[in-house]
Amino acid sequence: MAARRKKIKIAVTGLNAIDSPGPGIPVIRALRASGDFDVRIIGLSYETLEPGIYMHDLVDKTYQIPFPSSGKASLLTRLKYINSIEKIDLIIPNFDAELFNFITLANTLRKEMGIRVFVPTLDQFEERHKSNLPAFGKKHKIKVPFSKMIFSTAEIPSLRKDFTYPLVVKGKYYDASIAYTPEQVASHFNKISAKWGLPVIIQQFVYGQEVNVTAIGDGKGNTMGAVPMRKQYITDKGKAWSGISINDRKLMDMTKKLIRSTKWKGGMELEIIKTANDEYYLLEINPRFPAWVYLAVGCGQNHPEMLVKMAMGEKVVPFKKYDIGKMFVRYSYDLIVELKEFEKISTLGEL
Amino acid sequence: MRLKKNLALSDSGFVFDPSTGDSFSTNPIGLEIVKMLQTGKDADEIKAQVVKTYLIDEVGFEKDYYDFVNTLTKLKLSDGSPEKKD
Numbered sequence: 001m002a003a004r005r006k007k008i009k010i011a012v013t014g015l016n017a018i019d020s021p022g023p024g025i026p027v028i029r030a031l032r033a034s035g036d037f038d039v040r041i042i043g044l045s046y047e048t049l050e051p052g053i054y055m056h057d058l059v060d061k062t063y064q065i066p067f068p069s070s071g072k073a074s075l076l077t078r079l080k081y082i083n084s085i086e087k088i089d090l091i092i093p094n095f096d097a098e099l100f101n102f103i104t105l106a107n108t109l110r111k112e113m114g115i116r117v118f119v120p121t122l123d124q125f126e127e128r129h130k131s132n133l134p135a136f137g138k139k140h141k142i143k144v145p146f147s148k149m150i151f152s153t154a155e156i157p158s159l160r161k162d163f164t165y166p167l168v169v170k171g172k173y174y175d176a177s178i179a180y181t182p183e184q185v186a187s188h189f190n191k192i193s194a195k196w197g198l199p200v201i202i203q204q205f206v207y208g209q210e211v212n213v214t215a216i217g218d219g220k221g222n223t224m225g226a227v228p229m230r231k232q233y234i235t236d237k238g239k240a241w242s243g244i245s246i247n248d249r250k251l252m253d254m255t256k257k258l259i260r261s262t263k264w265k266g267g268m269e270l271e272i273i274k275t276a277n278d279e280y281y282l283l284e285i286n287p288r289f290p291a292w293v294y295l296a297v298g299c300g301q302n303h304p305e306m307l308v309k310m311a312m313g314e315k316v317v318p319f320k321k322y323d324i325g326k327m328f329v330r331y332s333y334d335l336i337v338e339l340k341e342f343e344k345i346s347t348l349g350e351l
Numbered sequence: 352m353r354l355k356k357n358l359a360l361s362d363s364g365f366v367f368d369p370s371t372g373d374s375f376s377t378n379p380i381g382l383e384i385v386k387m388l389q390t391g392k393d394a395d396e397i398k399a400q401v402v403k404t405y406l407i408d409e410v411g412f413e414k415d416y417y418d419f420v421n422t423l424t425k426l427k428l429s430d431g432s433p434e435k436k437d
Contacts (some may be wrong), residue, residue: 209371230372247357324369326358327401 005038009086010308013044013114014094014288015052015059020174020237021330023094025051026294028058030304033297037308042086048346050256054337061086064349072101076108083113090116090311092304096173099125118311119266120287121219127262128285130170130201136285140255140261141214143281144274147204153159156185159202168203171196176238178205203283208275210234211248214277214293216303218310219265223256225303227296232327240292240330245299247324254280267293267307292328299323352420354388355430368428375426380405384419394420 010031014022024043031039043062045053053062063082066074082088091109093102102109103122109115117127127136137144148162155299159167159182167297169188170176177188189200196322228251233242255270269290271283289303296303299322309316345351359367364382366375377385380401387397398412423429 232372246372247369248371325367325372 005034005036006212007038007040008089008308008312009040009042010089011042011044011082011086011091012094013046013065013092015043015050015055015062016047017047017051017055019235019332020239021122021291022050023289023291023293025055025058026291027092027094027304028052029294030143030297030302031308032058034302034305034308040086042082044082044091045345049343053334053345053351054341055333062345062351064345068095068098068101072105075101076105079105079109079115080113083115088113088115088213090118090308092307093117093119096287099287116311118307120264120268124262124264125287126286129154130172130203130284131199133282133284137282140258142258143279144168145204145281147201147203149201150189151198151200153186156182156189159185163204164203168205168206170201170203172199172201206273206275206280206281207282208273208281210240210292211246211272211274212240212243212253212292213237213251213270213272214267214290214296214303215255215259215264215270216267216289216306216310217259217262217264218316219263221260221263222318223259224306224310224316225296225301226252226255227299227301227322228252228255228304229292229295233329242327242329243292243295244327245295245322245324248274250276250278254282258285267303292330295326295328296322298328301327352388352424352429353391354385354423354428356389358385358389358428360389360408366428371427373426375428381419384416385423388420388423413436 012024012028014024016022017025028041032248035097041059043052043059044065045062046067052059064076093099099119102117103119103125109117131149133144134147166180168176169179169185169192171192175192175196179185179188193200206218210231211228213226213228216224218224226250228246229243231240231243235241267289269286273281273283293303301319301322306316341351357369359369366377366378384397391424398409402409
């Protein structure tokens with residue numbers, strides 16, 4: 001007789017399954033695919049048109065939560081209300097920008113509401129910030145493209161001293177654009193700083209193939225799972241619309257070394273450029289699962305399920321293998337939504 | 352040349368390099384040559400086999416063979432080591 005699946009209530013953010021997708025929906029799909037958990041999914045949304053709100057086959061109930069910029073006090077108040085109804089066991093945050101609040105609230109959530117989160121420590125989170133990446137690379141002996149923070153367009157002409165064009169202009173949380181001229185840097189600077197604030201990061205462009213790794217660490221230095229992927233189709237926003245799992249030992253060694261030396265806790269994504277000379281440059285560490293994390297499930301490693309088990313204190317063994325040559329192909333799909341539903345989430349903040 | 356050991360070949364001529372995620376298609380004779388390269392056969396052995404099986408002379412074969420092998424190298428399907436000579 002098959003063992004009964006354990007009932008668990010998990011709140012998930014990142015329901016924006018849009019052209020630059022949040023990881024919430026793939027994380028939920030992974031949780032629904034779990035053989036060990038029978039999940040009730042509570043969606044936590046920021047905006048009323050996040051598609052996940054209306055995907056009732058995946059999300060059981062959605063509550064709006066305040067934007068990260070509102071601070072952790074207002075988030076805590078809202079979570080108290082939601083928890084009074086839902087009795088949440090675990091929250092899986094999926095946005096870089098909200099992680100600070102969830103990391104700093106972790107103890108309070110556990111003590112006051114019995115809600116667990118399994119996220120990196122504040123030190124881990126801060127250390128891998130784009131603006132700190134050169135120091136991070138030096139400390140952990142990983143190649144990182146040269147980068148520099150700038151705070152005003154007045155600094156752009158002097159970039160020629162340190163960089164050769166093209167270069168990459170990056171927001172502190174999201175967005176990256178390639179610039180071939182100082183004028184383009186100025187244009188990207190204005191767009192990105194208006195959206196994500198300052199500083200803006202200037203990074204040397206490295207030619208090569210984009211490879212990414214989705215991984216999960218136990219917080220003690222052990223890699224509990226890792227699947228590398230090569231982007232096959234990239235959107236104009238630089239997002240993988242299609243990718244394939246690959247067998248790249250160097251990439252796996254780099255991932256394990258990084259998780260060992262940082263004692264990374266939780267999900268993560270490594271964004272890496274592999275040059276024609278087989279050199280690997282770390283572009284970014286995202287402190288959460290990527291939007292393509294469901295590929296890992298397809299390859300035999302359910303990373304979100306592993307995260308739930310670790311968060312709930314269950315005994316786990318690391319994944320040892322994964323399928324190579326498995327592909328994902330993303331697609332868009334039009335949901336038909338009744339105005340009543342839109343009205344409810346817009347006015348009541350829940351659906 | 353020596354091909355990467357872990358290349359996956361299918362009977363349809365689909366060649367998959369698991370270390371990079373690249374995939375290619377080749378025609379039946381290309382597949383036959385790739386398979387021979389993968390088993391470690393050198394150019395002379397492959398030439399002997401192909402000339403024996405198909406209507407082609409040695410000079411004609413060599414021209415196409417080295418062209419094909421150059422393509423494989425450009426596509427980074429070679430393991431980088433020189434061809435084994437006995």
